[in-house]
Amino acid sequence: MSKFYDVVIAGGGVIGASIAYQLSKRKNLKVALIDAKRPGNATRASAGGLWAIGESVGLGCGVIFFRMMSANRKRATQGAAVAVDASTPHILPPSFFEFALQSNALYPALHRELVDNHGMDFKFEKTGLKFVIYDDEDRLYAEHIVGCIPHLADQVRWLDQAALRAAEPSVSHEARGALEFLCDHQVSPFRLADAYTEGARQNGVEMFVNTNVTGVLHHGTRVTGVQTAEAGVFHCKTLINAAGAWAADLSEWATGVRIPVKPVKGQILLTERLPKLLNGCLTTSDCYVAQKDNGEILIGSTTEDKGFDVSTTWPEIAGLVQGAVRCLPELADINLKRTWAGLRPGSPDELPILGPMRGVEGYLNACGHFRTGVLTSAITGVLLDKLINDEALPLDITPFLADRFEVASAKEERALEIA
Ligand SMILES: Cc1cc2nc3c(=O)[nH]c(=O)nc-3n(C[C@H](O)[C@H](O)[C@H](O)COP(=O)(O)OP(=O)(O)OC[C@H]3O[C@@H](n4cnc5c(N)ncnc54)[C@H](O)[C@@H]3O)c2cc1C
Numbered sequence: 042m043s044k045f046y047d048v049v050i051a052g053g054g055v056i057g058a059s060i061a062y063q064l065s066k067r068k069n070l071k072v073a074l075i076d077a078k079r080p081g082n083a084t085r086a087s088a089g090g091l092w093a094i095g096e097s098v099g100l101g102c103g104v105i106f107f108r109m110m111s112a113n114r115k116r117a118t119q120g121a122a123v124a125v126d127a128s129t130p131h132i133l134p135p136s137f138f139e140f141a142l143q144s145n146a147l148y149p150a151l152h153r154e155l156v157d158n159h160g161m162d163f164k165f166e167k168t169g170l171k172f173v174i175y176d177d178e179d180r181l182y183a184e185h186i187v188g189c190i191p192h193l194a195d196q197v198r199w200l201d202q203a204a205l206r207a208a209e210p211s212v213s214h215e216a217r218g219a220l221e222f223l224c225d226h227q228v229s230p231f232r233l234a235d236a237y238t239e240g241a242r243q244n245g246v247e248m249f250v251n252t253n254v255t256g257v258l259h260h261g262t263r264v265t266g267v268q269t270a271e272a273g274v275f276h277c278k279t280l281i282n283a284a285g286a287w288a289a290d291l292s293e294w295a296t297g298v299r300i301p302v303k304p305v306k307g308q309i310l311l312t313e314r315l316p317k318l319l320n321g322c323l324t325t326s327d328c329y330v331a332q333k334d335n336g337e338i339l340i341g342s343t344t345e346d347k348g349f350d351v352s353t354t355w356p357e358i359a360g361l362v363q364g365a366v367r368c369l370p371e372l373a374d375i376n377l378k379r380t381w382a383g384l385r386p387g388s389p390d391e392l393p394i395l396g397p398m399r400g401v402e403g404y405l406n407a408c409g410h411f412r413t414g415v416l417t418s419a420i421t422g423v424l425l426d427k428l429i430n431d432e433a434l435p436l437d438i439t440p441f442l443a444d445r446f447e448v449a450s451a452k453e454e455r456a457l458e459i460a
Pocket of ligand 1: 086286
């Protein structure tokens with residue numbers, strides 16, 4: 042049976058859900074959100090950090106590789122060219138800072154709105170993020186960061202050893218101090234996705250769960266709908282690709298071009314509930330540590346190029362545990378509750394892929410959010426809503442258009458394979 046919508050969103054992680062929520066508030070469009078949860082979907086694997094500055098300056102998931110990459114790090118702090126990949130700490134371009142900071146600024150109001158209007162609390166907590174400094178190399182990188190972001194000086198604070206211990210008494214005596222990012226906070230990531238989804242549902246968005254998009258319909262250069270395995274055909278005026286690590290398939294079906302989104306594996310672990318051990322989130326050269334509102338402590342995360350593999354593996358988990366115990370010695374005596382792995386939707390330059398693609402109508406990207414999709418879901422929802430409703434955007438998305446890549450069309454790739 043055919044169904045007709047103004048907008049079909051393919052992918053119901055935090056990105057698809059945020060877009061659905063923003064579109065739903067206008068109540069002017071008929072919207073369907075189609076999702077089938079695949080192993081490794083990123084939103085439920087996430088730590089929920091809103092680390093707008095921390096992630097923009099490279100102190101996120103890739104930080105665990107600092108030690109291995111220390112030669113690179115030294116070169117980075119000396120201003121030399123470094124071999125940049127996702128596992129090498131580096132500072133992202135100004136366009137990303139703007140994207141991340143604008144998104145971050147939306148959370149207090151979004152939190153109130155979803156609680157007041159929809160009864161959904163995604164546990165927004167003002168925590169700050171402290172980069173814990175153990176040695177000269179850490180300090181050098183922290184100084185390098187501060188030098189790179191003079192415009193954010195009011196959001197950065199140095200803590201000496203005494204100040205760090207006063208703020209976080211459980212942190213190891215080995216720590217010499219910290220660099221704190223004052224505007225970096227946290228949420229519960231799955232509650233955030235649930236809140237967007239429930240808000241959208243209450244506002245009239247139709248939800249199709251356990252429903253796989255298997256193909257895209259066209260009329261000439263226009264996308265006109267999707268085929269699903271379980272619920273037949275959905276006709277639409279606009280298709281939004283929010284398929285996370287699987288977005289390249291959808292873009293190929295829609296446009297003939299595989300956008301360069303690929304899965305980047307992250308392993309993470311969770312402790313049992315503990316009395317309050319931390320007042321804020323911490324990141325170190327080995328791992329990050331965040332105590333959630335229910336007392337559980339999240340310890341993350343690795344950055345691995347392993348395709349769609351979502352196994353958890355001993356050396357990586359052991360590395361995270363060692364890093365966490367080094368930072369918070371009390372963790373040596375507690376129980377682990379769970380470990381898991383998720384697939385970040387990575388892009389070659391670590392920037393998201395947003396908006397239209399040349400030569401195709403009725404299709405918009407909303408993917409490639411890599412390690413900050415929870416943080417940047419808020420602004421992504423706003424941007425896609427404004428694109429659909431043909432309104433001025435709060436920021437320039439040119440740096441995020443797919444056309445920035447020299448994308449090899451699926452046809453060209455196939456021709457190369459055949460040759
Ligand atoms: C270990 C780890 C820790 C992280 N920590 C943080 C953090 O602290 N802060 C932060 O901001 N970000 C963090 N991230 C990144 C963040 O989780 C992702 O950027 C974000 O969740 C991406 O959301 P998404 O909606 O694009 O993808 P997903 O959440 O993966 O959602 C995509 C959905 O689309 C579905 N789908 C795909 N193809 C189809 C299809 N053909 N038909 C139907 N459904 C389909 C998938 O199954 C999935 O449900 C972390 C990620 C990991 C793995």
